[in-house]
Amino acid sequence: MLRHLTTAAAVTLALAGGAGIATAQDGPFEMQIAARQGIMAYRALQLGTLGAMAKGEVDYDAAAAQKAADNLMASVALDGSMLWPQGSDNEANPKSEALPAIWADGSDIGAKGKAMVDAATAMQAAAGTGLDGLKTAMGEVGGACGGCHKAFRVPQ
Amino acid sequence: MRLASVIKGGVAIAALGVIVAWVVTRPDPLPDDAFAGLTPDVAHGEQVFWAAGCASCHAAENAEGEAKLVLSGGMAFASPFGTFYAPNISSDPDHGIGSWSMQDLGNAMMRGVSPSGQHLYPAFPYVSYAKAETQDIADLYAFLQTVPADATPSRPHDMPFPFNIRRAMGGWKFLFFDTDWVLTGDLTPEETRGRYLVEALGHCGECHTPRNALGAMDRTRWLAGGPTPDGKGKFPNITPAALDWSKADIIEYLTSGFTPDYDSAGGHMALVVQNTAKLPETDRAAIVAYLKKVPPVE
Structure with missing residues (x-):
């Protein structure tokens, strides 16, 4: 429970700091888009802790790695149903980088989302057990992030 | 009399030009013994396969996991010269490269020459692969024989004239096929x-x-x-x-x-x-x- 409260607080902070407090007047789906981007920034923050260890920039710290992996998992487990309403794509609002293909017929967004849950679960299981496991899980998380971004994000 | 000489000279120069062009644009395959004495290592061949990035272009688009090894081709490459389509390089003997010899793979990758002796277009990166070790090509050949067969026909490239004249690639190779590091x-x-x-x-x-x-x-x-x-x-x-x-x-x-x-x-x-x-x-x-x-x- 405490972990979820912490997550919610951090997401709120990311929103306030990164995107400004969105209001419904700014454009279609403004608040959903800001919330999504805040969650992405929150994940990058946790991955920064894990990645610094994977790269050897900081010494491996099992407790810190576990905390970051738990936070990542919590962000992945957030209910997405209010975040991704039909049509909340970059054609509706250019502030979003989400492609309409997410909602198109035959979209495998569900499978891509499950891959992210699986990868975050694997990271949560591995992060506190040693650096090698963390590095392996980092590759899986990266693959899951990239899988969705490649298919469903505006090309960078 | 003088005009006749000029015409004769012109014809001679033109004929010489044709001969030179014919020689210069001729496909230049590997020597027959390029792979003699090499024993392929299929496990290392898989490493070569990933290092050479074969699946990135030859797997079906959006393939993931095991499907990355189904090399049915089809990815489109738009260019100023036309649109290239990655061919089927699965182990299918008719639609893929299952009937190719090791020498055929070597000629394609290191000389840009097809088994029928035609020039390949450099959308296939043979200008880079030409610098590979023949042992790695041999290993890759062994690995490619283990990937699944797929009967998807290769899509012909969509090349307008004059880029559809494969022989002309011989001139391109003469000018640009530089295999030095x-x-x-x-x-x-x-x-x-x-x-x-x-x-x-x-x-x-x-x-x-x-x-x-x-x-x-x-x-x-x-x-x-x-x-x-x-x-x-x-x-x-x-x-x-x-x-x-x-x-x-x-x-x-x-x-x-x-x-x-x-x-x-x-x-x-x-x-x-x-x-x-x-x-x-x-x-x-x-x-x-x-x-x-x-x-x-x-």
Whole structure:
């Protein structure tokens, strides 16, 4: 429970700091888009802790790695149903980088989302057990992030 | 009398030109004994397969996991010369390359010559693969025989005249088929391995080096980036002049796809990372050692 409260607080902070407090007047789906981007920034923050260890920039710290992996998992487990309403794509609002293909017929967004849950679960299981496991899980998380971004994000 | 001489001379020069053109544009396959005495290592062949990035273009689009080994082709490459389609290179004997010999694969990859003796278009990066070791080609050949067969027919390239004249590629090769290493001088064993992975198998320069008006890599601006062939985007400059990430940052990018900001690789590079992630960490470190060694180009 405490972990979820912490997550919610951090997401709120990311929103306030990164995107400004969105209001419904700014454009279609403004608040959903800001919330999504805040969650992405929150994940990058946790991955920064894990990645610094994977790269050897900081010494491996099992407790810190576990905390970051738990936070990542919590962000992945957030209910997405209010975040991704039909049509909340970059054609509706250019502030979003989400492609309409997410909602198109035959979209495998569900499978891509499950891959992210699986990868975050694997990271949560591995992060506190040693650096090698963390590095392996980092590759899986990266693959899951990239899988969705490649298919469903505006090309960078 | 004088006019006749001029005409005769002109005809002679034209005839000589035709002969020279015929010789210059002739496909130049490997010697028959190029693979003599080599014993293929199929496990190492899989490493070569990922290092050479075969699946990124020849697997069906959006294939993941095991489906990456179904090399049915079909990916489109728009260019100023027409649209190329990656062919089926599965082990299917009719629609793939299952009936090819090791020599056939060697000729395609190292000389840009098909089994029927025609020039291949350099959208297939044989200009890079030509620098590969024949042992690696032999190993790759053994591995490619183990991937699934798929009967999807290869889609013909969509090339307008005059680019549809394959013989003309002989002239292109005469001008641009340069198999010398770009980075020369004293290199450590790690940098030498990195050069092999970047310049030969990984064919990084095929996208990251700008091309001239005839589509050849500009070796004077090696890895300095440039426009995409469809003109809509840019390949980034990955020389030290622009790529200022730490060695650890680049290794992580080639392992998990995460940038230093923990965004993820996009576009075709996401596919490349799927390959580099499968290499030994020492190979990724070698690639980075090489990238830190190439001359900076603004």
